[in-house]
Structures are given as structure tokens and as C-alpha cells.
Amino acid sequence: MSKPKISVSDLKLWYGDHETLHGIDVDFEAKKVTALIGPSGCGKSTLLRCLNRMNDRIVGCRIEGSVLLDGKDINAPDVDVVQLRTHVGMVFQKPNPFPKSIYENIIYAPQIHGMVDKQGMDELVETALRKASIWDEVKDKLHEPGTALSGGQQQRLCIARTIAVKPDVILMDEPCSALDPIATAKIEELIDELKQDFTIIMVTHNMQQAARVSDNTAFFYMGNLIEFGETSTLFSQPQQQQTEDYITGRFG
Amino acid sequence: MPLHTMKRFDEELDEIKTHILAMGGLVERAIENAVKSMLEQNEELALKTLERDKAINALEVQCDEMTREILVRRQPAAGDLRFIMGIIKLVTDLERMGDLASGIAQGMLRAEENPPRNFSNLDIMGEKVVRQVKRALDAFSRGDTELAMLVIEKDAGIDILYKRMYREMLTYMMEDPRVIGSSIILSNVAKNLERIADHATNIAEMVIYMERGHDIRHVDHEAAARLLSGEE
Numbered sequence: 324m325s326k327p328k329i330s331v332s333d334l335k336l337w338y339g340d341h342e343t344l345h346g347i348d349v350d351f352e353a354k355k356v357t358a359l360i361g362p363s364g365c366g367k368s369t370l371l372r373c374l375n376r377m378n379d380r381i382v383g384c385r386i387e388g389s390v391l392l393d394g395k396d397i398n399a400p401d402v403d404v405v406q407l408r409t410h411v412g413m414v415f416q417k418p419n420p421f422p423k424s425i426y427e428n429i430i431y432a433p434q435i436h437g438m439v440d441k442q443g444m445d446e447l448v449e450t451a452l453r454k455a456s457i458w459d460e461v462k463d464k465l466h467e468p469g470t471a472l473s474g475g476q477q478q479r480l481c482i483a484r485t486i487a488v489k490p491d492v493i494l495m496d497e498p499c500s501a502l503d504p505i506a507t508a509k510i511e512e513l514i515d516e517l518k519q520d521f522t523i524i525m526v527t528h529n530m531q532q533a534a535r536v537s538d539n540t541a542f543f544y545m546g547n548l549i550e551f552g553e554t555s556t557l558f559s560q561p562q563q564q565q566t567e568d569y570i571t572g573r574f575g
Numbered sequence: 576m577p578l579h580t581m582k583r584f585d586e587e588l589d590e591i592k593t594h595i596l597a598m599g600g601l602v603e604r605a606i607e608n609a610v611k612s613m614l615e616q617n618e619e620l621a622l623k624t625l626e627r628d629k630a631i632n633a634l635e636v637q638c639d640e641m642t643r644e645i646l647v648r649r650q651p652a653a654g655d656l657r658f659i660m661g662i663i664k665l666v667t668d669l670e671r672m673g674d675l676a677s678g679i680a681q682g683m684l685r686a687e688e689n690p691p692r693n694f695s696n697l698d699i700m701g702e703k704v705v706r707q708v709k710r711a712l713d714a715f716s717r718g719d720t721e722l723a724m725l726v727i728e729k730d731a732g733i734d735i736l737y738k739r740m741y742r743e744m745l746t747y748m749m750e751d752p753r754v755i756g757s758s759i760i761l762s763n764v765a766k767n768l769e770r771i772a773d774h775a776t777n778i779a780e781m782v783i784y785m786e787r788g789h790d791i792r793h794v795d796h797e798a799a800a801r802l803l804s805g806e807e
Contacts, residue, residue, distance in 0.1 A: 531650055558652050560788035570652040572584065573577045 328353035328492060328522040329374060334388035336369060336378070343369050345546045346388065351492075351539075356514060356523045358533035358554065361543035362574065367526045370543070371494050374524065375411035376404050392492070409436065412485035416497040418477030420469030420484070425452075425461050428469045428480055429487045436488070447487055454520075455483035456513050475506025479513065486517075493517065495525040499532065511536045530570055534558050542566045576654070584649050591641045591662055592716075595669070598634040599712040601627065602672045603705060606771060609679035610701035613764060616683070616690050624680040631673035638666045654785075661785035665715070668774040668781075672708065675767040675774075682760045682767075691757040695743050697764065700736045704768045704775075707733065711778040718786045720803060726779035728796060730772055737769035 327350035336344040344366045351357050359367040369378070376397060378384045390397050397407055409432075420428050429448045430438065438444060448465065452458040457479040461472070469480050478498060485493055495514075499507040514523060514536050527533050533540050534554060541551045542565075550557060550566045561567045568574050579585050605624050612621035642662050645651060651659050707726055714723040744758040744765075780792050783803065791799035 530652065534652075559656055561653050567653045568577060571655045572579050572581055574580065 325352065327351055328393065329524070330389075330391040330394075331370070331373075332389050332391075334370070334373060334386065334390065336366075336373065336387075337383075337385045338381070339383040343546050344373075344386075347548050349541055349548055349551055351522060351524055353491075353522050354518055354520070355538040356518050356525060356536055357539045357541060358537035359524065359526045359541050359543060360528075360530060360533050360569075361549075362569070363528075364545075365543040366546040367541075367543045368496055371496055371524060371526050374492070374494055375408050375413060377413070379404060409488045410490050411492040411494060412488065412490040413494040413496070414478070414481050414485055414498050417501050418474055418481050420472070420477050420480050422468065422470055424466045425469045425472070425480060426465040428484050432484070432488045451483040451487040452480075454486050454517070455479045456509065456516070457483060473506070475502050475509055478502060478506070478510060482510075482513065482517075486521075490521065492522045492524065495523065497526055497528060500528065507532070530558075542569060544569070581649075584645075584655075587641065587645055587649070588655070588658065591638060591645070594634055594638050594641065595662060595665060596712065596716055598631060598638065598666070598669050599708070599715075601631050601634070602669050602676065603708050603712070605631065605673055605676035606679075606701070606705050606708060606768075609676040609683070610697065610705075610764075610768070612680055613683040613686070613761075614694055614698055614701075616687065618684065618687060621680040621683040625677050628673050628677045631670060635666050635670040638662065642666075657785045657788060661781040664781050665778055668777045672771050672774045675771050678767045679764050682764045686757050686760045689757050691761050692754065693747070694761065695740050695765075696736060697740070697761065700733070700740065700765060700768050703729075703733060703736065704772045707772050707775040711775040711782070714779055714782045715785075718782070720783050720786050723779035723782040723786075724800065724803065727776055727791075727799070730776045733769055733772040737765050740765040 329351040331347055331349045334344055334347040335342060347366075347370060359371060361367050372378050373386060373390055374397075378386070386398065392407075392410060396402070421431060423431065426448055429451050430444045433444070433447060438447070449458060452461060457476060460476060461480075469477065472480060482493070499510050502510065511532065514525070517523060518538075525537065537554045539552065540554045540557045542549045542557070542563075544565055550561060550563045552562070557566065558570060561570065605627060608620050608624045611617065612624060642659055645659055649655070707729060710722055710726045713719065714726060741762050744762040748755045748758045783789055783791055783799075787803065789799075789802050791802060794802070
């Protein structure tokens with residue numbers, strides 16, 4: 324593997340007294356799609372949320388171990404979490420556009436970060452929407468509410484909003500679970516294009532989706548990383564029995 | 576290995592396996608009968624062998640339908656995926672073996688007017704080839720990779736038998752032009768047996784792929800053995 328974009332070592336996480344992640348070691352390759360799979364409660368979403376410190380504000384949540392982004396510890400005291408999240412963006416399960424216009428959805432964060440130039444903003448909106456493959460569908464209604472779009476379009480708008488702050492890494496937590504197969508296919512096609520520019524880490528319950536879009540797959544079970552490997556190998560010749568049982572539907 | 580949460584999937588996989596073994600049984604019998612019809616110059620048995628090939632072909636079609644159904648409905652992964660991939664190949668091998676057995680039976684019918692005076696080692700070769708086919712099918716049935724390796728190892732012996740028979744036939748033909756027709760037929764029969772054994776080897780290689788995930792086709796025997804013992 325080339326130098327990892329994110330390197331997680333011996334990561335442990337507790338909610339109160341309950342240890343949820345038991346020392347995870349995993350490297351995420353730059354400009355690759357990594358899928359995190361495993362049954363509910365296995366820790367995959369918890370791990371994803373550790374990658375841009377989304378667990379910070381959960382009361383009683385405590386972590387040990389390190390998460391390095393480009394070699395730098397994201398949990399170090401001098402790291403500004405707002406800055407961190409401009410580098411590591413997140414797309415959620417349910418599309419959650421702001422109750423504002425499509426245009427404002429995109430420029431909201433850049434404005435907070437000090438962007439004022441109108442022409443620059445127009446360009447940014449177009450670029451972000453183009454990259455998220457939704458420009459042609461919304462270019463004539465940029466000032467209409469984002470919430471008026473279809474579910475699939477809303478999700479692509481949210482991806483555009485994430486891209487607008489020019490992150491290096493995009494985290495996706497089951498980005499297609501609320502979408503129909505056509506909207507899902509569009510997001511998957513988009514993920515395939517986005518990996519030219521971004522490192523993508525995605526949680527999915529849909530194993531066929533993991534097989535379709537990811538380069539690498541990590542299988543989690545009960546807070547442990549059971550197996551990590553190239554997707555085609557993991558789905559045809561897994562090394563661990565638990566992985567085999569899970570992906571062939573022999574679990575529980 | 577634990578059962579699938581979806582029990583019907585296990586039943587479907589079992590059904591395919593049963594069909595393959597039934598098909599294998601028919602193929603085994605077809606080879607035995609075809610060789611026997613030649614050795615005993617038994618026209619009736621040759622005709623029966625040709626007739627029974629239809630059942631093998633019908634099973635091929637059924638197995639293909641079942642694999643298609645599983646691919647569509649189950650999207651198999653890991654060991655299940657390798658199993659289905661193996662079945663797709665194995666079915667073709669078995670069907671070809673059936674055709675080659677028919678070829679032997681046809682050879683018998685063609686040789687009827689001028690039967691070979693000397694069958695050389697056809698009986699021994701026939702027995703060895705049938706044993707190879709049995710071993711390959713047992714290896715598949717039990718998921719026995721050691722037995723599969725044995726099939727692959729033993730194939731060289733069949734090749735030697737074939738070459739020996741071929742040379743012998745050439746000698747007869749040079750000595751006496753009257754036996755050219757029957758000698759050509761007999762050497763074709765030997766060729767068919769040699770190819771049947773090659774298909775048995777293919778099945779053995781597939782068994783190893785299905786069970787262990789190693790593709791040992793086109794790999795020499797020692798390298799394959801090292802791969803299986805986990806040295807590589």
C-alpha cells in the first residue's frame with residue numbers, strides 16, 4: 324500500500340464503561356474507496372465517526388489510540404475540529420440539506436470560512452454541483468429550496484456541499500440506504516468518479532454495494548476488525564471464517 | 576460450515592450437487608459401457624450408450640438453469656461463489672466427457688465390419704480412466720483436495736498409456752495396410768479416453784479452487800502442492 328491517507332492504530336473507544344472498539348488497526352489508502360461492512364453494532368459507524376471526531380460531543384465517550392491524517396494526529400490538543408472537518412467531510416444516511424436554497428447549501432460552509440467574492444461563489448457552486456453530477460438537473464433552479472429535490476438529488480446536493488469545502492477525505496455513512504435503486508446507481512457512479520480526487524470511506528449494509536464500488540473492504544464484528552483486504556479477494560476468497568459466514572449469509 | 580440464514584439457499588446448493596453427481600454417475604457408466612462395447616464388439620451396448628447421452632445432456636441443461644437461478648436470486652459470495660463458478664465449469668467438462676464416450680461407441684459401430692484383431696491395452700486404459708473419473712467425482716462430492724491432487728498426479732500415467740497405444744497402432748498399420756481402418760479407430764478411441772482423463776483433471780482442479788480458492792490450472796504439480804500446503 325502507498326502511504327495511507329488515514330492511519331488508525333490501536334484505536335479503542337468506550338461509551339461510559341462499555342468498550343465498543345477493541346483496538347482497531349487499519350490504514351485507508353489515498354484516493355481509494357474503502358467499504359466498512361459488518362452486522363449492526365459491530366463498530367463500523369463508530370469507527371467512521373472517529374475519523375472526523377464526530378464522537379467528541381457524545382457524553383461519556385472516550386478514546387485511546389491514534390488516528391493520523393497525513394501523519395498528523397487528529398486528536399492532538401492543537402487540532403481545530405472545525406478545520407479538521409474541512410479536510411474530512413461527511414455524508415449521512417438520510418439526505419440532510421439545509422432548509423435553504425440549493426445555492427446557499429453549497430456556499431454556506433465556504434462563507435463561514437470567510438468566502439465573500441460573488442463570482443468565486445458562483446464558480447464554486449457550479450464546480451461543486453458538477454462534480455456531484457447534479458448540475459444539469461438543478462442549474463435552472465439554484466435559488467429554489469434544496470429540500471424540494473428528490474431524495475437522490477438531495478443526497479447528491481449534500482455530497483456537493485461536502486465537496487465545496489475541498490476536503491481530502493469524504494466519509495459516507497450508508498449514503499444510499501434511503502434511496503431507490505436508480506438514485507443508488509447514480510450515487511455509486513458518482514463515488515467512482517469522486518475517488519479520482521478524494522479518499523472515500525463508506526459504511527454500508529449492502530454487501531453488493533461494497534462489492535460494486537469499493538477498492539478495499541474492512542469487515543468488523545463486535546468491535547474488532549476481523550479482516551481487511553482488496554474487495555475482489557475478500558468477496559471471493561476471504562481468509563477468515565467469520566468473514567466467509569457473514570458475506571455468504573450464514574451469520575446468526 | 577454453518578447453514579445459511581436463508582435455508583432455501585442450502586437446499587438449492589444441495590440440489591445442484593445432487594444433479595452433478597447424478598450426471599457424473601451417468602458419465603462414468605457411459606465410459607465403461609462404451610469401452611466394453613468396443614472390447615466385446617457389442618453393438619447393442621454401443622447403441623444404448625449413444626441413447627443414454629441424451630440424459631447427460633438434459634442434466635447439463637438442468638444444472639445450468641439451477642446455477643442461473645442461484646446467480647440471479649442469491650448473488651453468491653466467497654465459498655458459495657467459488658462453488659457456483661466451479662459448477663459452471665464442471666458441468667461443461669462432464670457433458671464433454673459424455674460426448675467423448677459417445678464417440679467411442681460410434682467408433683465401435685464404425686469398426687463393426689472390420690473389427691480390430693488386437694485391442695492392445697484398451698481394457699487397462701479404460702479401467703484407469705474410469706477410476707480417474709470416479710476419483711474426481713468423489714473429490715467433488717467430499718470436497719477432498721488430497722484426492723483431487725491424486726487425480727492430477729495420475730494423469731501423466733494416462734498420457735503415457737495413450738502414447739504407447741498410439742505407437743503400437745502405427746506399427747500395426749505399417750506392417751499390414753488392411754488394419755489401417757480399425758487401427759485408426761482404435762487410436763481415436765484411445766485419444767478420446769485420454770481426453771476424458773483430461774476433463775477429470777479439470778474437475779479435480781476445480782475442486783481445489785472451490786474448496787481452497789487456489790487456481791492451480793497451468794501450474795506445475797510441485798508448485799500446486801506447495802500452494803496447497805500453504806507454503807506460498
